[in-house]
Amino acid sequence: MTETAPRPTLEAVAARAGVSRATVSRVVNGGDGVRPPLVERVLRAVDELGYVPNQAARSLVTRRHDAVAVVIAEPETRVFADPFFALQLRGISKELTAHDNQLVLLLTEGRDDHARVGRYLAGGHVDGALVFSLHLDDPLPGLIRRAGVPTVFGGRPGWSDDDERAAVYVDSDNRGGARDAVRHLVGLGRTRVAHITGPLDQTSAADRLAGYRDVMAGTDPGLVAEGDFTPAGGERAMRALLDRCPGLDAVFAANDLTASGALRVLRERGLRVPDDVAVIGFDDMLPLAEQTDPPLTTVRQPIEEMGRLMARLLLGSPRDGAAPADGSEPPTGVVLPTTLVRRASA
């Protein structure tokens, strides 16, 4: 058979099988939606005509599923416990729905399941992937690269510079926002400013710590304690800090959930906020940040908008606000600004 020889068409198979063109296409492309007797009939016609579904294979290669995978590199329990993810998913869902794309959320119990996620992404079920909350040494980025699906990351990926330049991601100005928070505390006259970090295998946590250090260069390293972006982690770190540095007069917490845990411990120890200890969070997670006691001063990042922008970049629609750092195409990092929101805690 040469390149130019006429060959049986999909239409011919459909006519022979007495089914629609769509049914033949569906059988050749997977067949799950077709009743078994029809599948048999189509396959028999394929046999009899010697049909080579070459065009079908070609179209498969480029076919659009109108579906986008979302992978949050956290256990399912954390995905549902942290409102950050719900908010980012809300932005993604709105944008994908506006483009009639199906949001396919791939949930896992943890990192051990990421190889399976890679297989699903490689399996030709989605047109692209949105991936967030990556941790260092997670095999996921490599699996995604091998899967060959277009991907936009939420948050600056933490791998080597070369790869990072090639990756498209949406982030907020974690380092600048952290600097604003700590400068505000210093401006209030606080001198013993502590920091409860997020998990330091995530770039968002590392960048906020860098912003803290930009302002507090040379300060007592005992004023930094590692948290994990959860209220329980904030409680543990706050206790450790108070035990180590009872004279601290301010805390910058890496997110609002962490701050809420810290506030509970400060209250429990009889310390007044902000009189004795001023507290600032990060996220402006509502209603939490308004309902803490006292209401939380925090660094606002546009979480839902970040989700929308990730989806928009993946779908390739007009890139509102997506200015590539160096003017080249395609954009790599898109970094959105943060804002300090003042409430009662600092």
Added chain:
Amino acid sequence: MTETAPRPTLEAVAARAGVSRATVSRVVNGGDGVRPPLVERVLRAVDELGYVPNQAARSLVTRRHDAVAVVIAEPETRVFADPFFALQLRGISKELTAHDNQLVLLLTEGRDDHARVGRYLAGGHVDGALVFSLHLDDPLPGLIRRAGVPTVFGGRPGWSDDDERAAVYVDSDNRGGARDAVRHLVGLGRTRVAHITGPLDQTSAADRLAGYRDVMAGTDPGLVAEGDFTPAGGERAMRALLDRCPGLDAVFAANDLTASGALRVLRERGLRVPDDVAVIGFDDMLPLAEQTDPPLTTVRQPIEEMGRLMARLLLGSPRDGAAPADGSEPPTGVVLPTTLVRRASA
């Protein structure tokens, strides 16, 4: 070409193209994971050899994706606002992961998007579907039937009896649990027992209302107000009930979120719980049910276990606890028992 004629194999195409068998298979089955130059090479070999990927097509028809779709027939915002869904997903996720199956959560903005969900299910991306929180007149069950994927429903589907007998579902004893709750209130000497329902286009809400009526037959219809399984709906219904029937002395709320809203309104109106008005919820949603003021007496249903059981029934592993109602195979409805959990509110 006859049924028995030798034909070029996948292996022959792989050898001609100088790639692995897996690469050829991936190109023929979709190709998303293969770099374009390799795809071209494989397609050229397919052409040159006149390869008919008939076996590939057959294997596609029966192939396992090791992936299961979960569809919650609610807008994405409600999925993340109601801990019921997180808990049911937890059970599903644990069970699917134990069988190395990928959980594929299909999120939507609402019912208008269900046709797209149907297309995804029909597209050959998953081995089966778990579907819950169905509402009457939702096109989803019909779309799922047409998609032809094995499905287990969470909650008794509300469509006609014939179809229901064919559907496999996992439910809790909503009617029996409601009867237990209302009998407990009557046993406390309460005579004006109100009920705040869930959305009555869902069988869980309709069945709980039926259980209430089993015990309170012939009571004032003004004692029933419709809610929507949310705290805000519980507040609205509680206000309406107090305006209509200021003498009511007990409330059975269709779920714990609804009860939490009702408790807020009772406190706001200066009514003491349980002295003036006894309150019972449904779910035993923790920590909520322990943290309400006062802690909530409620009807416990095993939500996480229901999720696990749905997944187990779909995967066809040993059917713990899945006793078909009439001894026939396959099981249709699997109804798990509920338990009254006494705390301070009744």
